[in-house]
Amino acid sequence: MITLQGKGVFGGVAIGKISFYKRTGGQIQRRKIDNPAAEIARFEEAKAKAIEQLDELYNKAVQEVGEGNAMIFQVHQMMLDDLDYVEAITNMITTQEINAEFAVGTTGDNFSQMFASMDDEYMRERAADVKDISERVVSILSGSQEGGLVTDTPVILASDDLAPSETVQLDKDMVLSFVTQGGSTNSHTAILARTMNIPAIIGLGEGLTEEYEGKMGIVDGATGKLFIEPDEETLKEYREKQAEYQEKQELLQKLKGEENISLDGQKVKLYANIGNASDIGAVLQNDAAGIGLFRSEFLYLENDDFPTEEEQFKVYKYVAETMAGKQVIIRTLDIGADKQIDYFNLPKEENPAMGYRAIRICLTQKDIFKTQLRALFRASAFGNIAIMFPMIIALEEVLEIKEIVEEVKKELDDEGIPYNKETQLGIMIETPAAAVISDDLAKEVDFFSVGTNDLTQYTTAVDRQNANLEKFYHPHHKALLRLIKMAADNAHKNGIWIGICGELGADMELTEAFLAMGIDELSVSPACILPLRKKIRETGIADRREEILADVLG
Template identity: 40%
Template sequence: DNTPPHLPIAPSPHLPIAPSPHLPTSLQGTPASPGIAIAPCFRYRKTPITWEQTTSREQPPHYHVEDTTEEWQRLQTALHTAQQEIQTLLSHSSIQIGDAEAAIFDAHLLFLADPTLLEAAQQRIFTQHLNAEAVWQGVINEVASNYRRLDDPYLQERIADVVDVGQRVLRVLSGTPMTIVDVPQPAILVAADLTPSDTASLDPTRILGICITAGSATSHTAILARSLGIPAIVGLPPEILQLADGTQLAIDGETGRVWVEPEPETLVALRTQRDAQQANRQQTRTIAHQPGMTRDRHQISVFANVSSINDTQQAVNFGAEGVGLLRTEFLYLNRTTAPTEEEQLEVYQAIAQILDHRPLIIRTLDVGGDKSISYLGVGLESNPFLGWRGIRFCLDRPHVLKTQLRAILRASFRHEIKIMFPMITTVAEIQAAKAILAEVQGELHQAGVPFDEAMQIGIMVEVPSAVTIADHLAREVDFFSIGTNDLSQYVMAADRTNPKVAKLADALHPAVLRMIQQTVEAGHAAGIWVGLCGEIAADPLAAPILLGLGLDEVSLSPQAIPAFKGAIAQLTMPQAQAIVTTALQQDSAAKVREILNDDLHLI
C-alpha cells in the first residue's frame, strides 16, 4: 500500500496563544470550498526545519565544501528522495481526489527534473564550492522571485508549489523527520497557510474545515480542499491566528464566514443547513450502491480506478461495481528493484478477494511519460509523452512484462480478471503483446498452473492512431477502454502538465468527443464492449454525454461514483442522446458546457 501518512502537523511546542479580548465574534474571508463545519479549532504550526550547522537553526547553513562531487551527489540523493515522496503522494491523490487534481504533483515532479534548475545548482556547487542546502535555497528563491514579477495571477499562484517542493528537499537535506498529525478530536484547522502537499494528505474524517489567512480561491490548496470535500475559507484576517486551541468555530465555505464561539441560534441555523446537505449526500450514497441506471432502465457499468488494496476497499464502499483500471505502477514505486512475481500475485489476489467476483481490469505497467522509474532504465526524456512509454517500454523489456503477466494469470484462477495493455498505437504492438501473453500461458500450462483460460484482453485507446484504426484493433481484443486524460492531450497537442496550455486538453472539446464516438461505434460494430477510464467521468456534468455516446462502462475515482450514479438516475437515454447530438455540433468545450448546464436545469 502506498498511502502516505496524514498531514505532517505536530502539536505546537509553545503554550496556547491566549485569545485577544478584542477578537470579533465573526470574521469574513474568501470562500474556497463549500460546506458547513462546526468544531473546535486546532492551530496548525508546521514543524520547522532545524539545522545543526548554523546558530539561527532556521536558515540553511552556508559553508565551503572541498569535495564538490560528493556535495552534488548529496543534493541528487535528496532530490531523488523528494521525488519518491511526491510520486507516492501523486499515486495516493489520483485515487483520493482524482487524476485532474493530482496532476498538481505531476508539476512538482517536473519542477524537480527541470534541467535549467539542476544545471544552475550543479554549477554553483562546483564553481562556488557552496554546500547543497545553500545552493538549493538560492535557486528556489530565484524561481519564486521570477514568478512574483509576472503579471499572470495563475502563474503567481504557482509560487506556493515552488516553495512546497523547495521545502521538501530542504527537509530531506536537514534530516528533519515528517511528523504525523495528532488532532485529539475532529477539528477545524486554523493556519497562516497550507501547502498543496499538506492539504492533499489531510484526513477529511479528522479535519472538518480549513481556515487560512493566506491563499486564494483558485490556489492549489483550495482546489485540493474542494476535491476532498473539506469546507475551506482563505484570506481570513490575521486575528484568527490568535485563537486558542479548542475555541468553538463554525464556518460556511459557501459565504466565507467564520463564527467564533457562535450563539445558540446561529448554531441551530447552521446545523439545520449542514444536516440538509448531509441528507442530500446520504441519498446520493444510497443510489451509489444500486446499479448505474437511467430513469428508463438503461444500465451502464460504473467501475473504479484504483492504485492499491486500500483504494479497492474504498471503491467498494463508494458503490463501485468493479475495478475498471488497476494502475500497477504503485507496485514499482519507492523501491530499488522490480517487484517479484510472488509479490505481485499477492497484491492482485488481495484486490480480487475484496472485489468478491466483481470484475477487475489490470493494466500492465505504464511507465514513461510523466512516470520515470530509474532502476528500470526509464529516465528523463526531452518529450516524454511522445517517448518510450507504456507498451513500447514493455515490449522492449519483455522479461518485465512476462513477470507481470505470469502474476496476473495466476491470480485470475477463480476470479474475474481481465488484462489491459496501455498506449497501443499500432496493430503490431497488440499482436506482439498477445504473443508474449500466449508464451506465458503456454509455460503455465506446461507447469500445470491453473488460470482463467477465457480471460478477456483489452487495450487502452488513448492516442489518435488507435481511434482511426479502431476497426482493425477491435479484431484483436475483447474490449476497449478509452483513456480520455491522455487522448485529450494528444488530440489537442497540449501537455496537461503545462499550466500555459493545460486548459486546451479538455475531454469535453468536440474534437475529443468525436474521437470517443468513433471508438464506441467501431467497437460495437466489431461486437466488443467499450469503456472509458478518464477524469471526465468524475464530472457529473459529463454524465449525459458519456451515456449518450453509448459507452458500456465508465471507470472513475471512487469518491466520484455516487455523484455519477446520481446524475445517471435523473436521465433517460433519449435525453442523453439528444444532448450528445447537440454537443457534437459545437465548436468549443465552453459551448458544450453551456449546453450541459442549460439542459441539466431543464431535466
C-alpha cells in the same frame, strides 16, 4: 480573517487546522554493510532514543489530555521492545548485511501489513502504530526530521503540490482536505481528493504560505475559497453548510443496491478507479459493480526496488478475492511522464508526456512486463481479473503484447500453475491514433476503456499538469467527444464493450452524451458512484438521442 481564492476540484466543506506537508531526504536506500554487529548497535541506540522520546511525549500528553489518552505512547514503547519485531530487524541486518534504516523500514511495513489483515479489530488498529514506531526509529537513524504529514489529528493538508509517490504514502485518515499552491484539475492531488471524497482546492498561489501552519481553516471545495482564521459568523455559516452536505450524502446512501438504469431502460455498469488495495473499502462502501481501473504503477511507487512477481501476485490476488467475483480491470505499469520512479533510471526528457512511458517501457524492458503479466495471470485464478494496456498507438503494439501474453501463458502451463484462460484483454483509448484506428484495434481485444485525461491533452495539445494552461484545457472539446464516439461505434461494430475510466466519466454535464453514444461502462472515483447512479436513473434520452449527439458533436 484571510480569504484565498483558488480552484475547487472536489466539493464539500472541511473545517480544521492547516498542516503543511513536510519533505525529508526521500525514500530509504538499501545499502550493503560490512559490520552487522555495529549496525545492530546503531539500531539498538536509535531504539533507546525513540523510547526516550515516547516517554517525553507520554508525560506531556498526561498533562494535556489525561492519562487514558496518553496511553498510546506507552503502547508504542512496548511495541518497540517486542521480541518478534526486534528479532526480525536484527536477523535482516545479519543475514542480508544491510543497513539498519532499510531493515527497520521493511520490518515496519511487513508487520503493519500483517496486523492490517487480521480479523480482530484491535489488532488491525495496531497496523498504524507499528508503522509509526518504525518511522520514528528510521528518522533517528537517518538524522532527519519526521517528514510527510506529521499530525495526530485530522487536518487540512497544505502543500505546493504532491507527487504520486507522496500521495500514496499519506495516512489518509488524517486528511480532511487538500489545498495546494499549484497543481491542476488533473493532478494526482485532485484525483486523490475525488477518490477519498474530500474537498480540495488547487491554484491558491504563493499566498498559501507556511506562516499559516496550525491556523484554523475552512475549505469550500465548491467555490475554491480557503478561509484562514475565520470569524465566528463565517464559522457558523460553514458548519451549517457542512451539515447540509452530509445530509445529501446520507440521502445518496439510499441508492445502494439500486440498478444503474436510465428512465428509458438503458443500463450502464458503474465501476470504480483505485490506486491501491487500501481503496477497496471505498469501492465496496459506495456500491461499485467492479473496479474499472486499478493503477498498478502505485505498487512500484510504494517500493524502493522493482516489486517481485510474488509481491505483485499477493496484491492482485487480494483485490480479486475481496471483490468476490466482481470484475477487476488492472492496468499494466504506466510510469513515465509525471510518474517518475528513481530505480527505473529513466532518462530526463524534454517532453516526457510524449516520451518513454507506459507500454513503451514494457515493450522494451520485457523482463519487467513479463513479471507483471505472470503475477496478473496467476491472480486471475482467484477472481474476475481483466488486464488493460495503456498508451496504445498502433496495431503492431497490440499484436506484440498478445505474443508476450501467449509466452507467459505457456510458461505457466509448463509449470502447472493455474490461471483463467478466458482472462479478458483490453486497451486504453487515450491517444488520437488509437481512436482513429479503433476499428482495427477492436478486432484484437475484448474491450476498450477511454482514458479521457490523456486523450484530452493529446487531442488539444495542452499539458494537463501545467497550471498555466488551465484556461486552454477544454475537456468538452468537440474533437475529443467525436473521437470517443468513433471508438464507441467501432467497438460495438466489432462486438466488444467500451468504457470510460478518465475523470470525464464523472462529469455529469456529459452523462446524457455518453448514454447517447452507447457507452457501456463508466469508471469513476468511488465517491462519485452514487451521485452518478442518481443522475443516470433520472435521465432518459431515447427520444432525444440524435439531438443530444448533434449538440455535443456539432
